[in-house]
Amino acid sequence: MKKVQKAKRALITGSGGLIGSECVRLLSEDGWDVLGIDNDLRRWFFGEAGSTESVVHDLQLRYAAYRHFNIDIRDRQAVRDLLEVERPNFIIHTAAQPSHDKAASIPYDDFDVNAGGTVNLLVAARDFCREAPFCFTSTNKVYGDRPNTVPLKELEKRFDYADGQCGIDESMPIDSCLHSLFGASKAAADLMCQEFGRYFQMPVGIFRGGCLTGPQHAAVELHGYLAYIVFCAVSGREYTIYGYKGKQVRDQIHSRDVASLFLEFYKAPKCGEVYNLGGGRANSLSILETIDLLANLGYKLRYSYNPTSRIGDHICYISDLTKIQTHFPRWRQEYDIGRILNEIVLRYDARVKAKAPSN
Ligand SMILES: NC(=O)c1ccc[n+]([C@@H]2O[C@H](COP(=O)([O-])OP(=O)(O)OC[C@H]3O[C@@H](n4cnc5c(N)ncnc54)[C@H](O)[C@@H]3O)[C@@H](O)[C@H]2O)c1
Numbered sequence: 001m002k003k004v005q006k007a008k009r010a011l012i013t014g015s016g017g018l019i020g021s022e023c024v025r026l027l028s029e030d031g032w033d034v035l036g037i038d039n040d041l042r043r044w045f046f047g048e049a050g051s052t053e054s055v056v057h058d059l060q061l062r063y064a065a066y067r068h069f070n071i072d073i074r075d076r077q078a079v080r081d082l083l084e085v086e087r088p089n090f091i092i093h094t095a096a097q098p099s100h101d102k103a104a105s106i107p108y109d110d111f112d113v114n115a116g117g118t119v120n121l122l123v124a125a126r127d128f129c130r131e132a133p134f135c136f137t138s139t140n141k142v143y144g145d146r147p148n149t150v151p152l153k154e155l156e157k158r159f160d161y162a163d164g165q166c167g168i169d170e171s172m173p174i175d176s177c178l179h180s181l182f183g184a185s186k187a188a189a190d191l192m193c194q195e196f197g198r199y200f201q202m203p204v205g206i207f208r209g210g211c212l213t214g215p216q217h218a219a220v221e222l223h224g225y226l227a228y229i230v231f232c233a234v235s236g237r238e239y240t241i242y243g244y245k246g247k248q249v250r251d252q253i254h255s256r257d258v259a260s261l262f263l264e265f266y267k268a269p270k271c272g273e274v275y276n277l278g279g280g281r282a283n284s285l286s287i288l289e290t291i292d293l294l295a296n297l298g299y300k301l302r303y304s305y306n307p308t309s310r311i312g313d314h315i316c317y318i319s320d321l322t323k324i325q326t327h328f329p330r331w332r333q334e335y336d337i338g339r340i341l342n343e344i345v346l347r348y349d350a351r352v353k354a355k356a357p358s359n
Contacts, residue, residue: 011037040052101180101311104180142174167280210279210317
């Protein structure tokens with residue numbers, strides 16, 4: 001009798017980035033052959049501190065079954081050629097221009113990477129591996145500044161929802177609000193993913209991230225909020241708070257928990273479903289609360305306050321995880337906020353000590 005072998009080959013775009021690299025680690029440790037696409041465009045977006053080259057190098061050393069492709073996802077033919085040859089069983093698409101603020105200064109590049117690159121992957125997936133579950137990392141910025149219309153109450157250290165609601169769910173409309181160019185290019189990609197799911201009945205899941213974080217983030221001021229504020233506290237660099245009295249709230253989810261959710265989607269994929277993905281209420285923190293937690297860990301942050309908030313910035317954003325928990329009941333978040341912070345602090349502390357001159 002012919003032996004049927006379960007093929008396990010995953011393609012991960014943005015494989016040097018925070019989420020992409022965590023997916024490479026998880027799937028490699030789970031026995032998958034992993035192909036990664038990353039051309040270190042993050043270095044071009046944010047300068048040397050944003051480079052993900054060393055992460056890719058580390059993945060190549062650590063995982064024998066990892067193969068890296070220095071492809072730009074804007075290169076349609078290169079993407080098609082790779083998918084035609086490799087025909088992966090699972091695709092996780094995380095490559096992006098990820099910064100809300102950066103997009104305004106590079107509108108063509110932002111749109112070409114976020115929207116155009118996503119369409120290149122979707123069409124190639126439809127043509128060469130249509131059955132492969134496809135996870136797209138969208139963003140809560142597709143809701144633009146509409147979350148700011150939810151009535152809020154101001155507490156001593158944070159804002160919160162006035163009516164006691166747990167968080168923002170997927171029924172929030174995306175129209176008639178200010179998105180930022182980044183929010184708009186990601187919304188274009190988000191809609192195309194939904195459309196390929198519904199029109200072509202492809203197993204595409206759209207995950208609208210809140211704050212995705214972890215110690216591997218090549219954090220810079222314009223992207224990677226939690227890792228960047230920890231870096232400032234640990235290294236002594238001054239941090240600037242923009243607006244909302246430092247009471248703006250974000251829910252933090254560790255990259256490992258994002259990767260494990262994608263694996264659950266692989267096992268039970270849905271066509272064109274949208275999910276809000278963040279750490280949820282238990283993992284939500286304001287900037288002032290973050291500063292207090294860091295002080296408790298022994299790191300006093302030096303900061304200044306600029307009363308002008310970032311354009312379209314959310315005042316309070318907490319993801320309602322009910323839909324995810326209903327569709328993927330086996331998924332568990334392993335990282336609470338304390339564990340997340342500890343990991344990031346340890347990473348930067350070790351880095352700062354390694355650079356300090358020894359006496
Ligand atoms: N980190 C967050 O807080 C957050 C929140 C919401 C949504 N997201 C989304 O999640 C995804 C992953 O975010 P992240 O924090 O891991 O980002 P990241 O910047 O750490 O990783 C993205 C990787 O993609 C690569 N890349 C960018 N453009 C490319 C191109 N044209 N071709 C090939 N590679 C390219 C970059 O070099 C980088 O290594 C992004 O789509 C982002 O929009 C992130």
